[in-house]
Amino acid sequence: LHNPSVISQVEFKSRREKQTVAFEVCGEWAQMYKIKTTNGADYNIKPVYFSIELNEKRRVNVTYKGRSTKPPRQARITVVYGHQLKLSTTVEQAWEDQRHLSCVSSIEKRKYVTIKFKDD
Numbered sequence: 001l002h003n004p005s006v007i008s009q010v011e012f013k014s015r016r017e018k019q020t021v022a023f024e025v026c027g028e029w030a031q032m033y034k035i036k037t038t039n040g041a042d043y044n045i046k047p048v049y050f051s052i053e054l055n056e057k058r059r060v061n062v063t064y065k066g067r068s069t070k071p072p073r074q075a076r077i078t079v080v081y082g083h084q085l086k087l088s089t090t091v092e093q094a095w096e097d098q099r100h101l102s103c104v105s106s107i108e109k110r111k112y113v114t115i116k117f118k119d120d
Helices: 091-099
Strands: 009-012 019-026 031-037 043-046 049-052 057-064 076-082 108-117
Touching (some): 009 019, 031 057, 031 091, 049 057
Parallel strands (some): 009 108
Antiparallel strands (some): 019 057, 031 049, 031 076, 043 057, 076 108
């Protein structure tokens, strides 16, 4: 697997406002991706599943839903990437198929993106 180029941190302006930030995933190899967060109640990520061809880029939007009361719990974004074993399926189905394999660690890798707020 080849490491994609991914930033290590996204930053939001305030914990109180709904807002969206974006980051790019730049692939140096044809791979599939799954983007997820440890706190789905406070964040939406789009797209969650996608594939990138050689030297292609993909923009990922992270929307923070905003809070008027207590701040959200600490969260991070995980960029999971790997080779798509079955090219005839959707990327989402390919991830589901690989989930059942015993050698997943050799098929997928992860990068982590921390979430920060300027008003902290």
